Amino acid sequence: MNKWLPAVALGWILPGGGHLLLGQRVRGMMLSASVVVMFLLGLMMRGAMFEPQGGDLLTMLIYYGGFIGNMASGILYFLATWMGYAQVDLAGHVHDYGTKFLVGAGLLNILAMVDVYEIATGQKD
Numbered sequence: 001m002n003k004w005l006p007a008v009a010l011g012w013i014l015p016g017g018g019h020l021l022l023g024q025r026v027r028g029m030m031l032s033a034s035v036v037v038m039f040l041l042g043l044m045m046r047g048a049m050f051e052p053q054g055g056d057l058l059t060m061l062i063y064y065g066g067f068i069g070n071m072a073s074g075i076l077y078f079l080a081t082w083m084g085y086a087q088v089d090l091a092g093h094v095h096d097y098g099t100k101f102l103v104g105a106g107l108l109n110i111l112a113m114v115d116v117y118e119i120a121t122g123q124k125d
Contacts, residue, residue: 007022015032027115035108050063050067
């Protein structure tokens with residue numbers, strides 16, 4: 001099995017976990033704190049979680065992309081949905097920013113997973 005697969009999988013489920021597994025403690029803690037804070041801020045702003053939705057191409061792209069961004073937060077997404085968080089999409093700046101924070105947390109975690117992959121394969125220190 002490849003060395004990078006368990007680290008990337010752990011990095012998805014537990015933000016920063018892949019870096020911790022590879023011995024990058026400071027980087028792992030900073031990424032973990034960043035993803036968790038962004039996700040919690042999104043929840044506190046009552047941002048909406050995306051769900052896959054059909055329709056025209058642009059609608060599908062936005063909703064499937066947002067869903068992938070939400071799921072990329074790993075355990076944070078699953079805990080929030082399992083605990084019943086289901087904010088409807090409301091009009092307003094704060095809610096809109098909250099939605100962007102929730103997706104942004106997942107996108108930051110995707111960047112962290114790419115970083116873990118590059119460290120594990122020796123492309124980066």
